[in-house]
Amino acid sequence: MRQSSAQFTIEGIVIEPHVLDIDMPAHSSEEASFAVTNVGTGDVKILSVSVLPQAAYSEIKTDIDVSQVAETLSSQESRQLSLTFQVGDFVGEAQFTLTVTFDTVPPGNDPDGYEATASVKLICQPAEPILEIQPSAIDVGIMPGFSVDTAITLVNTGYIGLTSLSLTDPVLPWIQLIRSSQTSLAREESTTAIVRINPPDQIETGVYSDYIIISHDQGQAILPITVEVTELAVADLAFHVLNDMGFTLSDAEIVLWLQESKYAESVGDSIVERSQNLTGVGDENGQVMFDAILAGTYTYEVSAPYHDGLIGTIVVEPGVSQDKDISLQFRPLRAVARTGFIEPSLAP
Known part of the structure; x- marks a missing residue:
């Protein structure tokens, strides 16, 4: 058997980050750093570095520092350049394109060289406190x-x-x-x-x-x-359970544990005992209701088939009906063999 091999030359410059959003106030300056990397297999020569606005922004000035960028980059070599934006009385979004023009060593077929670009978006806010x-x-x-x-x-x-x-x-x-x-x-x-x-x-x-x-x-x-x-030391609590796709979960189950209550002496022992541990199941609208429970701090645990569970804390106020929205993350089904048949699994 005869084997043959071939060598390929890859040329290219990569700018990272390739896309950059900068939040900044008006009447200020911001500096951004970029890595210029030769990802090719041969040397490249840097011809020019420029930044151009995509519209006329007279209130925004730019300055490029290329002092760390060598004229020639060997294969896999990376250098840093910095770009400074000086914003005057400008509020809104401004788009800029950073361009590095380069050529291969020896020069390639394109007399104008090749280009690598990065996109920069300034989001300029009013220079005021909020x-x-x-x-x-x-x-x-x-x-x-x-x-x-x-x-x-x-x-x-x-x-x-x-x-x-x-x-x-x-x-x-x-x-x-x-x-x-x-x-x-x-x-x-x-x-x-x-x-x-x-x-x-x-x-x-x-x-x-x-x-x-x-x-x-x-x-x-x-x-x-x-x-x-209020004279009432109890209140109603309603949970509405959805998943992260917006569907109601009628089969959700919620367990409540009473952590502490300053109102225990204001009600009968039966209410205190009942409120220690409660379980509710969702109706067709994803509602889980707990009626006349002791006011206090509760830990809740929410579960539903094929969804990630959720644990949280809620404070029930005396005499104040409360509604709590819950969102569970859906977990796709995965077939798992067990005792000769296939069943869904919650494992990722």
Whole structure:
């Protein structure tokens, strides 16, 4: 048998990342680094490096640093280049193409050489702070004479810092704000405050509304507070179970375990005992209902055939009916031989 072999020459430059999105504020600069790699089998000569906008962006200037890029790259050699964007008064998206023109050594058939490109998209936001409040509203149920604390987190998700941060006191005398001493937030910085709700024993039951005004140097926001004062130490809890494709799971099963409750002495022993461990199965609409369970903190476990399970924690407020949406990830069926027949398996 006669064998023959042939050698092939592969030429090419690769730029990584090939696609890059940059989020940045207006009136700022951002530097991006790229690796230029000769993935071919022979040497290549770098002819030019350029960056061109896909539209006219007079407010955006670019600067390329190719000082680390050798004129000739040997096979598998990689060098770094940097590209700096200086953005003025521009808000929106801007597209650029980074191009490296090269030729083989010795030169190839194309007199203009060959090109490798990368795409860069700038997403320019206003240069201002953005105050995000978590949660965006406080809505609790509570019995007279009890106390509950709710933590609120303030996060600056904008591109510059904010100053003069202040929070007003609630109007109702039995709602207390425990402030942080922080009055400024840098970009991505956060602070926390506590809202303590403690209605007196003699208060009338009903729904009470209040608010906190949160101000800073660029504006203000309102955090609404709704409190349902009730004599009921129990509440209804409903789960709605879907999968990640949006289909309801009528065969879902949920198990609840009571972790702790400050209201156990306000109800009979039968309710406390029943609430320790509960199991519910979904109806045709994927609803799993738990009626008149003791208010407190529960751990729940959700399962359904051919889906990944889910474990979580939920707080049940006194006298406040709650709805909880659950999404389970579908696991495709896989045939597995067992005792002479084929059955579906949940294993990946």
